[in-house]
Amino acid sequence: MVEPVPPCTIQGLVKQYGAKQALNAVSLTLQAGEIAALLGPNGAGKTTLIGCLLGFLSADTGHIHLFGEDINSLTPQTRNRIGFVPQTMTGLTWFKVGELLTYLAGYRAANTPQDNRWLQWADLDPQARVKSLSGGERQRLAIVLALRFCPDLIVLDEPVASLDPQARYDFMQLLPDYARAHGATVLISSHIISDLEKICDQFIIMQKGHIKLTLSHTMLHEHIRLLSAAPPTDWGLIPLAPGLNGGIWVSGWHTALTENAAQAGITASMPDIENLFLALSK
Template identity: 35%
Template sequence: MNGAAIEASGLGKRYGRSWALRDCSLSIPAGHVVGLVGPNGAGKTTFLNMAVGLSTPTTGEVRLLGRHRAGSPDALDMVAFVAQDAALYRNLSVSDMLRVGRGLNRRWDERTARERLAELGIPLDRRVGALSGGQRSQVALSLALAKRPGLLVLDEPLAALDPLARHEFMASLMTAVAEDGVSVVFSSHVVAELERVCDHLVVLQDGRVQVSGDVEDLTAEHHVLVGPADQADEIAGLLPVVRSRRAHAQAHLLVRTPRSVPVPPGWQRHPVTLEEIVLTYMREPAAAALPGPKAVAR
């Protein structure tokens, strides 16, 4: 798959007087599993709704899979969406739900969907409303994958699930990615799950993109430097410090710098986990880690 899975330029959404998303320019590469994180109200759902065409931007535009304008007939054919709380018709049986999907799509892979559901032991004659939350999410995922989408967008797929169901859902998703090569973008505030599943990460904060990058790069470029507190200001002048914490004579600085930069004498370098990086950025709204203009511009 060439090009960006989702490319947003100057994207903004205003509800009444307040901006849910502002001046968001972002290129999410195709062929990846992308996590979209941020505190509640950061604009995650707003962004995803515009990407799947449920909502129209106030400013800017979103293009999908290299060219299709979000919400256009082509985009609707190629993008599948799993909404928060798996918004399915609860009074329909699973098999009627499949037939609804078949009736409303040009591409439909019914056999694979039925096989997936059979493997998961989900009875086709059961009403969707009578399934457990985990089963309902699996049905929503099966319906989305039956479209054979180039891009799969999921809005908080894990929020309503217990830990076991979360694990099973992510396993199903990863299997599908491995088999179909579909690009996946999902929002979540479960930061702990991210490192295992995502290879690209976007952090939204207060309606703006704060961090965007490959997980490998992010973990490679962030370290904690530990050294004497009286030299901390000097280091901060040389390297971009995301967060500094001082305890007695020692300073802990989370810095963003390529590994090739040598460690200053008298300091020690420690690796940090993705979770810690994400939480740090979420706590420091002023800090940002964005790719240079080259990566965004076409």
């Protein structure tokens, strides 16, 4: 049986700006239908990675394949399968909203499927000029432009930073529903980590140009713990980082260790991705 081609495969990506290495041998695979969070402090390399992934930047070495095609030679059909939401929408400001939607729809085949829930969610006046929209309204428009035609790979760079709380909440409800309905793969970078823990299947934590840790939602909740003290070495746990307020984050936890911890007077706390991320970023 032939294995399906992953929507996104990155191998050994290196990007240097003078003496600064923005990406250091980054490798990553995203599977169909997966929602992955790209986390990291400012300067970790997230924006550079997204730029290379979308072909906006050229890596010095390494390979990127989207749906099996090299990033430098994507066919128009594959490009139409990709949606991108930048942190801030710029350009095309002379259009009216309705005109812009119609204009860009002209680049699609007439039978291209549409998901008009995004138009309903955005609730924009089609007669309004793009230049007259508020920051939040422009961001809603950017999301509509990226997702309306049902892309199979969606890359979002801080998509909710300028949205009001209700719009952000509704977006975070719609996005996983969309991904499940269409089998779409999502890579989302955001500093609002509490939103991501609710919807993501995988967490990719970057630091200083490399991926420090990749873990699934299942692994996070079943095998990561914050211990109140360092465990004995014979427990076989892997130290990850000191806790922000004491203790230590470890990987490799399993339920058989619960009794051992109780006997040793060590408390094992359930994880949350925000505190783990902050500890790893120290």
